[in-house]
Amino acid sequence: MLSHQDIWAALDKLAARFSMSSSAMARQAGLDPTTFNKSKRRGNDGKDRWPSTESLAKVLNTLGVSFADFAMLTAQSQAGRLSFAMGANVPLLRLSQAREDGFFDTSGFPVGEDWDEIRVPGVSDDNVFALQIAGDAMLPVLRDGDRAIVSPNANIRRGDRVIIKAQTGEVLAKSFDKMSAGRVQLLSLNENIPSRAFPLADIQWMAKIVWISQ
Amino acid sequence: MLSHQDIWAALDKLAARFSMSSSAMARQAGLDPTTFNKSKRRGNDGKDRWPSTESLAKVLNTLGVSFADFAMLTAQSQAGRLSFAMGANVPLLRLSQAREDGFFDTSGFPVGEDWDEIRVPGVSDDNVFALQIAGDAMLPVLRDGDRAIVSPNANIRRGDRVIIKAQTGEVLAKSFDKMSAGRVQLLSLNENIPSRAFPLADIQWMAKIVWISQ
DNA sequence: GACCAAATAGGTATTTTTTCCTATGGCTAT
DNA sequence: ATAGCCATAGGAAAAAATACCTATTTGGTC
Numbered sequence: 367m368l369s370h371q372d373i374w375a376a377l378d379k380l381a382a383r384f385s386m387s388s389s390a391m392a393r394q395a396g397l398d399p400t401t402f403n404k405s406k407r408r409g410n411d412g413k414d415r416w417p418s419t420e421s422l423a424k425v426l427n428t429l430g431v432s433f434a435d436f437a438m439l440t441a442q443s444q445a446g447r448l449s450f451a452m453g454a455n456v457p458l459l460r461l462s463q464a465r466e467d468g469f470f471d472t473s474g475f476p477v478g479e480d481w482d483e484i485r486v487p488g489v490s491d492d493n494v495f496a497l498q499i500a501g502d503a504m505l506p507v508l509r510d511g512d513r514a515i516v517s518p519n520a521n522i523r524r525g526d527r528v529i530i531k532a533q534t535g536e537v538l539a540k541s542f543d544k545m546s547a548g549r550v551q552l553l554s555l556n557e558n559i560p561s562r563a564f565p566l567a568d569i570q571w572m573a574k575i576v577w578i579s580q
Numbered sequence: 581m582l583s584h585q586d587i588w589a590a591l592d593k594l595a596a597r598f599s600m601s602s603s604a605m606a607r608q609a610g611l612d613p614t615t616f617n618k619s620k621r622r623g624n625d626g627k628d629r630w631p632s633t634e635s636l637a638k639v640l641n642t643l644g645v646s647f648a649d650f651a652m653l654t655a656q657s658q659a660g661r662l663s664f665a666m667g668a669n670v671p672l673l674r675l676s677q678a679r680e681d682g683f684f685d686t687s688g689f690p691v692g693e694d695w696d697e698i699r700v701p702g703v704s705d706d707n708v709f710a711l712q713i714a715g716d717a718m719l720p721v722l723r724d725g726d727r728a729i730v731s732p733n734a735n736i737r738r739g740d741r742v743i744i745k746a747q748t749g750e751v752l753a754k755s756f757d758k759m760s761a762g763r764v765q766l767l768s769l770n771e772n773i774p775s776r777a778f779p780l781a782d783i784q785w786m787a788k789i790v791w792i793s794q
Numbered sequence: 795g796a797c798c799a800a801a802t803a804g805g806t807a808t809t810t811t812t813t814c815c816t817a818t819g820g821c822t823a824t
Numbered sequence: 825a826t827a828g829c830c831a832t833a834g835g836a837a838a839a840a841a842t843a844c845c846t847a848t849t850t851g852g853t854c
Contacts, residue, residue: 447668
C-alpha cells in the first residue's frame, strides 16, 4: 500500500543520500525551500499532503535519479516482476576485449565508453523460482548452496540446462539435448557422458535454468 | 528526464494492462471517471497537468501494483542501480523440499505457501559488470556465450569463483583458495587439479563472479 | 437501425499544493 | 557581539488538480 508517508520518507532518504536537507533539495530543484517542510506535510485539519508528481519530477531530474530508483526508496522496497523482467543495465564486455587495455582501472572497475550493456536479470516469467542446491551431485556447475534461478515458461533449446522433476520425486539438473519419440535426450551437466533418454512419462515437468548464483 | 508525458503514458499502459479504459481505472480507484481524460492533460493555456501522487497511489493500491513496477512503465524503463541492489523477490525452495509433493503444479510452476524468498540479483556494487565468455577453456562452468556477472567490490572468500586479469592481459576464471605471502592460491574451476599459486605482482585485479547466465 | 452504457470532451466549483512572505532559531565566520 | 546564511514553522495568496456536472461520441448488443 503506497502511502503519502512512503513518498515523504523516500524524499527524505533521497535528500540524505545527497547529504542535503529537504529545503536545500527543494531549492536546488527550483522549488521554494519550504515546499518539503515537515510542518507542511499535514494540514491543520489533519489532512495528509501529497507532494505533486511535478515537484517530484523536478527533484529527480535535477539530481539525476531515475523514477524507478526513487520508487525503490519507498517502504515497499523490493522490485516487482516488471523490473525483474526488464532488468538493470549492466556494462558488458567480450572476453577478447577484456584482454585489452583501457576497459578497467587498477581495481577492476569498468572505465571507458566502449562497453555494451545487457539487462540483468531480464527474466520475463511470472512463475520464476529459485532452487537451492544441496550436495555435490551436480558439481562443478552447481555447488552445494548455489541457487539456480528456474523459468518454467522459458523455451528450452538444445544445450540449455534444465531442472527436471521425475515422477519418483527426484529432482535433477541436466543439459537438454533433444526430444525424440516420447522421450527426452538429456546430457549430464559435465557432458562427458553420452546423452541418455528419459521417457516423458517418467517426468513431471522440465524447466530451464536461467541464472546460477556464485 | 521524467516528464508529465511519461507519467500519463505509464498510466495508460497500466490501464491497458488491466484491459481498462483510463476512465474505468479512475472509477475503480474511487476517482472521478474524467480525472485521467486526455482532454484534461493539458490546460487551455497549454500548461501540462501532472496527475497527483495521491491519485496515482489510489490507482496503484486498488490494482495491487507496486510503485516500483509503475515506475518501470515510464519511458526510462530500465531499473537503476538501487533496484539492481535490492532485487526482486523470487520464491526459493531447497532441493530436499523440491522432491516432495505440493510445491509445484504439473507445469513446474510454484504453488503453495511454504516457499522462502530471495532477492535476485541483489548485487550492491556500482561497478558491477558482465563478461561474455568465449571458447571452451572454462567448461563446464562457463560455456561459450555465457555471461558472468562480476562484482569488483565484493569480498572474496575461499571457494568463491573469480575473474582475474593478469599483467599479461590474460583473463582467467578461477576458484579462490587463499592468500599466502604475496601470492594467491587459485583452483581451476573444475577443481580436479591442485591449487596453483600466482604472485600478486602478476595480477592486475581479481573480482568475484556473482551470477552466471545459462 | 435503435438503444444503452461507457468513454470522452468540456465547464465550473471545490479542494489541494505551491509560491511568496515573514518570523524564529541555529550555526559559522568575522 | 554581530552579521549572514540556512533550516524550519507558519500564514495568505496564487496556481494547480480533482470533484461535480453536462453534453457528445463511441462501441456493443439486440
